[in-house]
Amino acid sequence: MDYVIEMLHITKEFPGIIANDDITLCVKPGEIHALLGENGAGKSTLMSVLFGLYQPEKGKIKVKGKEVSIKGPLDANALGIGMVHQHFKLVHNFTVLQNIVLGMETTKGGMIQMADARKKVVELSEKYNLFVDPDAFISDITVGMQQRVEILKMLYRDNDILIFDEPTAVLTPQEIDELMQIMRDLVAEGKSILFITHKLNEIKAVADRCTVLRRGKYIGTVEVKDTDKEAMSEMMVGRKVNLTVEKSEAKPGEVVLEVKDLCVKSVREGHSQNVVDHVSFKVRKGEIVCIAGIDGNGQTELVHAITGLGGMSQGQILLNGEDMTKKSIRYKNTHGMSHIPEDRHKHGLVLDYNLAYNLVLQQYFEPKFSKFGFLKKDKINEYADLLIEKYDIRSGQGKDTITRSMSGGNQQKAIVAREIMKNPDILLAVQPTRGLDVGAIEYIHKQLVAQRDSGSAILLVSLELDEVMNLSDRILVIYEGAIVADLNPKEVTVQELGLYMAGSKGSKSAGKEEADHE
Amino acid sequence: MNKKRKFDYTGVLSSVFAILIGLIVGFIILLICNPKQSAPGFFTILTGAFTHGAKGVGQVFYYSTPIILTGLSVGFAFKTGLFNIGASGQFIVGGFGAVYVGIMCENLGSIHWLAALLAGVLFGAIWGLVPGLLKAFFNVNEVIASIMMNYIGMYGVNWFVKSYKPMFNNIRNESKPVLQTANIPKMGLDKLFPDSSINGGFIIAVLVVILIYLVLDKTAFGYELKAVGYNRDASRYAGINEKKGIVFSMMIAGAISGLAGACLYLAGTGKHIEIVDTLADEGFTGISVALLGLCHPIGILFAGIFIAYLTAGGFYLQLFEFSTEIIDIIVAIIIYFSAFALMVKMLIAKVEKNKGDKKSGLKEPGDAAASKAVSDKKGGIKA
Numbered sequence: 001m002d003y004v005i006e007m008l009h010i011t012k013e014f015p016g017i018i019a020n021d022d023i024t025l026c027v028k029p030g031e032i033h034a035l036l037g038e039n040g041a042g043k044s045t046l047m048s049v050l051f052g053l054y055q056p057e058k059g060k061i062k063v064k065g066k067e068v069s070i071k072g073p074l075d076a077n078a079l080g081i082g083m084v085h086q087h088f089k090l091v092h093n094f095t096v097l098q099n100i101v102l103g104m105e106t107t108k109g110g111m112i113q114m115a116d117a118r119k120k121v122v123e124l125s126e127k128y129n130l131f132v133d134p135d136a137f138i139s140d141i142t143v144g145m146q147q148r149v150e151i152l153k154m155l156y157r158d159n160d161i162l163i164f165d166e167p168t169a170v171l172t173p174q175e176i177d178e179l180m181q182i183m184r185d186l187v188a189e190g191k192s193i194l195f196i197t198h199k200l201n202e203i204k205a206v207a208d209r210c211t212v213l214r215r216g217k218y219i220g221t222v223e224v225k226d227t228d229k230e231a232m233s234e235m236m237v238g239r240k241v242n243l244t245v246e247k248s249e250a251k252p253g254e255v256v257l258e259v260k261d262l263c264v265k266s267v268r269e270g271h272s273q274n275v276v277d278h279v280s281f282k283v284r285k286g287e288i289v290c291i292a293g294i295d296g297n298g299q300t301e302l303v304h305a306i307t308g309l310g311g312m313s314q315g316q317i318l319l320n321g322e323d324m325t326k327k328s329i330r331y332k333n334t335h336g337m338s339h340i341p342e343d344r345h346k347h348g349l350v351l352d353y354n355l356a357y358n359l360v361l362q363q364y365f366e367p368k369f370s371k372f373g374f375l376k377k378d379k380i381n382e383y384a385d386l387l388i389e390k391y392d393i394r395s396g397q398g399k400d401t402i403t404r405s406m407s408g409g410n411q412q413k414a415i416v417a418r419e420i421m422k423n424p425d426i427l428l429a430v431q432p433t434r435g436l437d438v439g440a441i442e443y444i445h446k447q448l449v450a451q452r453d454s455g456s457a458i459l460l461v462s463l464e465l466d467e468v469m470n471l472s473d474r475i476l477v478i479y480e481g482a483i484v485a486d487l488n489p490k491e492v493t494v495q496e497l498g499l500y501m502a503g504s505k506g507s508k509s510a511g512k513e514e515a516d517h518e
Numbered sequence: 519m520n521k522k523r524k525f526d527y528t529g530v531l532s533s534v535f536a537i538l539i540g541l542i543v544g545f546i547i548l549l550i551c552n553p554k555q556s557a558p559g560f561f562t563i564l565t566g567a568f569t570h571g572a573k574g575v576g577q578v579f580y581y582s583t584p585i586i587l588t589g590l591s592v593g594f595a596f597k598t599g600l601f602n603i604g605a606s607g608q609f610i611v612g613g614f615g616a617v618y619v620g621i622m623c624e625n626l627g628s629i630h631w632l633a634a635l636l637a638g639v640l641f642g643a644i645w646g647l648v649p650g651l652l653k654a655f656f657n658v659n660e661v662i663a664s665i666m667m668n669y670i671g672m673y674g675v676n677w678f679v680k681s682y683k684p685m686f687n688n689i690r691n692e693s694k695p696v697l698q699t700a701n702i703p704k705m706g707l708d709k710l711f712p713d714s715s716i717n718g719g720f721i722i723a724v725l726v727v728i729l730i731y732l733v734l735d736k737t738a739f740g741y742e743l744k745a746v747g748y749n750r751d752a753s754r755y756a757g758i759n760e761k762k763g764i765v766f767s768m769m770i771a772g773a774i775s776g777l778a779g780a781c782l783y784l785a786g787t788g789k790h791i792e793i794v795d796t797l798a799d800e801g802f803t804g805i806s807v808a809l810l811g812l813c814h815p816i817g818i819l820f821a822g823i824f825i826a827y828l829t830a831g832g833f834y835l836q837l838f839e840f841s842t843e844i845i846d847i848i849v850a851i852i853i854y855f856s857a858f859a860l861m862v863k864m865l866i867a868k869v870e871k872n873k874g875d876k877k878s879g880l881k882e883p884g885d886a887a888a889s890k891a892v893s894d895k896k897g898g899i900k901a
Contacts, residue, residue, distance in 0.1 A: 307755075309754060309755060328757065328759075329754065329756075329757040330758075331757075332757075333756070333757045334757075339755070341755060346749075346751045346752070347752050347754075348752065348755070349749075349752060350745050350748045350752045350753070351748070351749065352748045352749075353744075353745065353748065357741070361745075361752070361755075361756040362756045362757055364738055364741050365738045369738075370737075370738045373737050373738055373739060374736050374737050374738070375736060375737060375738055375741060377736075
């Protein structure tokens with residue numbers, strides 16, 4: 001048995017597009033095999049084929065040397081293939097144990113029997129150092145723990161071929177390290193892992209071999225230890241990619257955005273608590289200030305308070321010296337504030353509108369685009385064509401495409417284009433490259449730097465350490481709603497930054513000090 | 519532009535499909551009830567409307583007027599993300615407003631009917647405004663609020679008409695007829711369709727359809743309303759006052775339903791507000807019309823006329839000893855199947871794909887998952 005999984009010459013077509021074109025993927029037993037590719041390269045389609053969600057037009061699948069026909073996820077499961085999805089499939093008001101047994105409960109006379117299941121779960125948890133509490137509720141445990149529950153789910157079903165779909169996207173740096181260790185432990189116990197990602201660092205850290213896809217085509221399979229990151233990213237994107245952002249020294253000018261002593265209170269289970277805790281900072285013209293922190297430390301609430309999407313209980317926001325605290329969202333939108341929102345589907349786009357309509361989402365009422373209350377559709381379309389051309393937004397039918405049918409990367413590009421074209425004084429970019437591939441990230445980073453150089457102030461909120469280190473001119477670390485450090489990216493290491501983010505370094509007064517001495 | 523037309527084409531096709539299935543099932547029901555008479559009965563449903571030539575056609579337009587408007591009311595709210603199940607209450611309250619002005623305001627002369635009509639619009643708007651305000655400011659589900667408004671409206675109107683002497687005809691237990699000046703003028707339609715009950719109300723309905731189409735499709739206001747309907751969060755992000763959107767949307771929907779009531783009771787055809795404890799049918803037929811018309815104003819216009827046409831034909835079913843309820847069943851089935859629009863779209867997509875495959879000589883995959891994926895994709899693009 002040379003390979004546990006062989007997907008040979010898989011071809012899968014959709015009308016107008018060949019999602020997988022003659023792709024071969026072979027995973028050896030006991031290896032961590034990375035599947036690398038940009039968004040839309042065909043990784044998900046290939047996995048859907050493996051799970052029987054799609055039937056390929058050509059090609060065959062062998063599992064452990066035997067040719068198989070997989071008609072659905074249950075077949076895949078029976079063959080020992082399990083998957084941790086990017087978005088976990090857990091029931092939040094169930095306990096860990098209930099989630100793990102869900103779908104294969106042992107019953108006796110119609111009554112559920114948990115004792116054996118508990119024993120097995122605890123054993124597995126100990127064997128692979130997962131440290132999961134079987135009786136905790138999913139809603140109470142961290143995202144990293146939830147992922148471990150997903151892993152346990154696969155192990156409980158005796159799967160020995162484990163697929164991880166972009167598992168690190170939601171984790172903190174420390175959690176990523178732990179996950180890598182878990183993955184190493186798993187292969188040491190004889191499991192095989194297929195690891196889908198577009199992060200080169202992680203492949204370098206953990207994978208044995210790596211198969212690269214690009215635009216539905218098979219590019220090659222390489223030994224990870226013999227290949228450097230640059231070569232892999234070139235295989236993935238098809239051209240040389242600059243992994244570090246080229247930018248000149250920042251030339252900060254006058255203060256554009258000033259946040260003074262901002263608090264956001266939230267009441268949870270009767271306790272009121274400051275989710276944003278007395279935050280003060282300034283962003284100047286021509287600099288990129290980054291708010292770094294682990295997800296859920298008040299970044300969302302902070303940005304929502306600044307933009308007006310959410311409330312604040314205390315504090316003041318000044319834009320170009322004007323008090324914006326009580327102004328409407330529209331007033332802020334039309335007075336120099338742009339916002340690339342964290343959740344592009346919830347806030348950034350009206351998914352059922354076409355691209356042209358979405359590109360004027362905050363401007364449709366301006367005299368440029370409407371007259372006597374009637375929309376000037378030709379002007380809107382003209383403007384859309386301009387942005388599509390300038391920012392290379394790709395879609396099926398150009399400006400008429402319903403945005404729901406566009407790829408995530410292009411949706412994001414559309415938002416970035418819209419926000420930058422407003423030529424804002426302050427641009428709030430919240431995780432602007434979330435879920436995007438290297439090519440798109442490079443592009444958006446370049447746009448942000450260009451916008452900085454043209455004199456905008458940029459407030460970046462990011463969870464990605466690489467992005468924080470590469471892009472920012474100043475780093476503010478947020479922990480439990482408070483700014484705990486004001487750092488210069490040139491003088492701080494990634495490890496140090498990680499410690500600040502985890503709250504083990506720095507003090508809650510850092511933000512206040514800054515406000516005091518300025 | 520081409521793409522848009524193509525979308526309409528599948529949409530319309532699914533409605534046509536629903537109509538066909540509805541008619542077939544209707545025929546089966548006729549067969550079950552009375553096999554001998556089923557064929558002529560069915561024939562009557564389709565041709566009954568034309569029995570009296572131009573008069574029949576005029577009657578269809580007359581029947582269609584209120585349901586086009588209530589359909590438009592529901593469809594408009596739907597486009598803006600709200601389900602206006604309160605058309606019935608808005609209809610009766612609007613009708614009451616119109617009748618009140620029609621009876622009580624004597625010296626208005628030639629603008630009397632217009633004043634009565636506007637009173638109907640105003641009363642309907644107020645009735646729509648209440649659930650709109652509740653939804654916008656207290657997040658009360660508009661479905662529940664407007665159902666309650668239906669009952670408040672119905673009983674309120676009954677009570678007021680009954681206890682207010684100048685309006686009440688206690689012999690027939692209904693409202694008194696409105697003054698002659700309050701009847702909507704014929705606007706020349708009586709010449710086109712002699713002897714029928716048609717009046718200017720139909721023209722008003724068509725004008726309102728066009729107006730709503732323009733508002734939804736061409737104006738910045740419509741852009742806002744639809745954006746709020748599709749995605750409240752993104753609308754907030756865009757600086758749109760979504761509370762205002764919801765309030766306006768419900769108010770306009772109410773106004774249209776109120777106009778429907780006014781058009782019916784000011785038609786000069788002997789329709790009076792009857793003191794009965796049932797909600798006005800027109801409001802619920804409006805939901806059917808809106809669904810069959812795919813919530814598009816022009817679609818609603820045709821759907822309203824179509825349902826009126828079936829109703830007119832169904833009236834003659836009695837000649838064959840069928841009860842007219844059969845028509846309600848057929849309409850219900852048609853609506854039922856128009857909810858399958860998505861399935862029809864998928865079927866069409868599948869047929870198209872098979873055609874394409876044959877042309878390009880590709881092997882037909884023939885598995886459900888693939889065609890589902892295909893149709894999902896198409897649905898995503900078109901919908």
